[in-house]
Amino acid sequence: MVSSAPSAGKPGRYERSSNGLVGAMVILVLVILAFVGFRALFRGNQDDPVPTVAYRGAVTQARQDGALAPAPEPMPSGWRATSVRYQAGKRATWHLGLLTGGGGYVGIEEAHARATKLVDAYLGSGSTQGRARQLAGRTWQTWRDGSAYALTWTGGGRTVFVGGKAGEKAVVELVGVLGFGGTG
Incomplete structure (x- = not known):
């Protein structure tokens, strides 16, 4: 007579079923979702896609070289610098x-x-040229292209362009706090 019970020396065989597989997958998905949710709720500093840059060193260097290097003095509240470039030389x-x-x-x-x-x-x-405006002791020329606004000032063979899509109010606010080095 053959016995159907496993013998003491042989391990029992696990019965595989589709229900067991589906159950294991559901548990795995729930664990992954819990982990992702936990990370989303308790994640600290979210990366800012546009980092803030230190620009004062470049301003100092450019002005020492004789450039105007217009920069806000002081920076308007809530504003931040995101890019700075200075190329030294005769021009x-x-x-x-x-x-x-x-x-x-x-x-x-x-x-x-x-x-x-x-x-x-x-x-x-x-872009279309508008009327000249007197701002911060200089005469600035206005420009528009429909979605952006700019002011330009020319002095000493150099042109300063201040503009962007932030709108006329922001451009005028920035021009009002610009400091100039060199011979500006």
């Missing part, structure tokens, strides 16, 4: 990119170029 160039408190972009460019060249490069060739 030095300066760039400072800023995000407003509301997330709009305003950029400052300085170059040995005509205002129309900078406007075409940063606003587009379809």
